[in-house]
Amino acid sequence: MKSAVETLNPTRVRLTVEVPFEELKDSLDAAYKKINQQVTVKGFRKGKIPARVIDQRFGRGAVLEEAVNDALPRFYTDAVNEAEVNPLGQPEVDITELKDGELLAFTAEVDIRPAIEIPDYSGIEVTVDAVEVSDEDVDKSVEQLRDRFASTNPVERAAAEGDVVTLDLEAKVDGEVLADGQAEGVQYTIGSGELLDGVDEAVTGKSAGEEATFTSTLKGGSAEGKEAEVTVKVTAVAAREVPELDDEFAQMASEFDTLEELRADSRKRLENMKQYDQATQAQERVLDELLKLAEVPIPEKLLEDEVNTRKHNLEHHQLGQMGLNLDKYLEIQGKTAEEFDAETREQAVKGIKTQFVLDELVNKEKLNVSQEELTEHLMRRAASSGMSPDQFAQAVVEGGQVPMLVGEVARGKALAVVVDAVKVVDTNGEAVDLSDEDDEAAEAAEASAEDAPAADDEKAADKSE
Template sequence: MKSAVETLNPTRVRLTVEVPFEELKDSLDAAYKKINQQVTVKGFRKGKIPARVIDQRFGRGAVLEEAVNDALPKLYTEAVNEAELNPLGQPEVDITELKDGETLAFTAEVDIRPEIQIPDYSGIEVTVDAVEVTDEDVEKSVEQLRERFASTNPVERAAAEGDVVTIDLEAKVDGEVLPDGVAEGVSYTIGSGELLDGIDEAVTGLEAGGEATFTSQLKGGSAEGKDAEVTVKVTAVAARELPELDDDFAQMASEFDTLDELKADSRKRLENMKQYDQATQAQERVLDELLKLAEVPIPEKLLEDEVKTRKHNLEHHQLGQMGLDLAKYLEIQGKTEEEFDAETKEQAVKGIKTQFILDELVNKEKLNVNQEELTEHLMRRAQSSGMSPDQFAQAVVEGGQVPMLVGEVARGKALAVVVEAAKVVDTNGEVVDLEDEEDEAEVTEAAAETAEAAVEGETEEKNEA
């Protein structure tokens, strides 16, 4: 077999392959055998029809077609390996010559991973938020805990903000009660904003037995988006009572004996959370700077497929679970379809560039993934998927996804190498040493999560949230 490679552009090549006919012998034998099992010829037992009879009855062309279809994948793979290419996606194959008994020639165009020069990343410098936990932050955290231990007691007075009211609701559109517009015994905290717009004003000041009517745009149901006349009747009013902030509360709500110990623990937890957020911010910003420094050609077909995949996943999986279609989603986001398409393409480009350059770094730095790192990553992925580690591991193995997980961890290690070489300062001008804040395993796993989010296009959404 002879093969040659023509570079069409930095991300696409054309393979030209010539194969002597004798190299098709195994495929021809397989073609005759397959046809033998599929056809019947009077006078011959099934599977025992001579090749010459098959040629006469069904045509030599049918045999050649079957043989070529069998041989092409193997011949293509041999040519790719011989040329040491890294193909992306399926090739476009064109048979240019097929002479029976003489030769087979074909071309195969395919996208390939571009050659990437890793830039000098030692000069990268980024600024991140400082880790600052104020007394107000601690008080807010303790207050949220206090809210969880609030109790309610019935009162005989008008309802006020913060009270829990039990209500009956009836919604009408154009004077007709909606089939799904009646609800009884609904518990609602005034001021929570969890029900209809206008309900807080309607029930505030009502005592048990009181009734009010207001107009509100429905957020769901059969008349979603329409204005409805809503009648609300208060059947009970209860006041929320918060426990006293003292040592007794600390003992009830935590493992600590005193309120001071509880507050100290809250401060430490908030510091850890802010340090983790700071590390993630550093990784994201260092990655952005690395991508700016690197020249990474993007294969057009790969980009086109990636954009289609992202749109499909959003429309048919994420939005479907929320009961939305793309038009409603764009309306909520305040975006046009053109803006959405541009953003999706931009995220896809960033994802592809991230994967290419971090994979190249893995090779350059000769980074390996050990079993402990893979297990740690698998545990996190299992947790985020809602599956048990054993179930997730089984699904990964059965789906042949182990190399994908290894790649995610390796890219995380590559990003961690770049972050370690970069200069990270906070908004106070202080140098941030991320290794002082987390052990190596946590740094690697956090970097893997950041790299994975960039590849899958989740970073922007996470930041907006």
């Protein structure tokens, strides 16, 4: 087999391949065997029809087509390996010559992973938020814990903000009660904003047995987005009572004996959260600066596929779970379709650039992923997905996504290498040493590097095959 490679642009090549006809022998044999199993010819047992009879009855052309279709992937892969290119996606193949008994020639155009030069990033400097936890932050955290242990007790008075009321609701549009516009026994905390707009004002000051009518825009159901006349009846009022902030509360709500110990633990937890946020912020800002320095040509077909994938995932998965369609989502976001398309394309470009640059860093720094690192990453991904580690691991293996996870960890390590080499300061002007928070920094780096497109080597290889 002879092959040559022509560079069409930094992200696309054309392979020209010539194959001596004898190299098609195995595929021709397989083609005759396949056709033998599919057809019947009077006078011959199934599977025992001679090749010459198949040629006469069904045409030599049909056999050649079957053989070429079988052999092309193998010849294409050999040409790719010989040219030492990294294909992305499926090739566009054109058979330029097929002479029976002599020659098969074809061309294959395919996007490739571009050659990237990692820029000198040592001069990068970014500023991140300082890790500061105020007494007010601790007070708020303890108050949230306190609210979780609140109890409710029925009261015989008018409802006020903070009370838990039991409501019966009826919604009418154009004077007609909606089929799904009635609900009974709905519990609602006044002031929480978890029900319809206007309900707080309607029920405040009402006692059990009283009702009110107000107008509101429906947030869901068959008449979502329409103005409705809503009648609400208060059937019960209960006051929320929170426990006293004392040592007894600390013992009830935590493993600590005193309120002072509980507050100290809350402060430490908040500091840990802010340290993680700081590490994430550092990773994201360093990555942005690195991408500004790097020259990365983007394969157009890959970009188109990534944009379509992002749109599909948003429309058919994320919005579907929220009961929204794209038009409603854009209305809520206050964006036009053109603005949405531009943002999606921008995000896709950044995702592709991120993967290409970090993958090149992985190769340059010769970074490997240990089993322990992969397991830790899998545990974090499982937690964020709401699945158990075993369930998530099974889904990853069955979906052939292990290489994808390995790539995420490797890219996270590559980004961490860059962060370690640049200057990170907080808003107080103090240098930030993320190496003191290895776990948080590593997790943040992987999170920053996760927003990569479906252009990783394994997926690209799958598409090429």
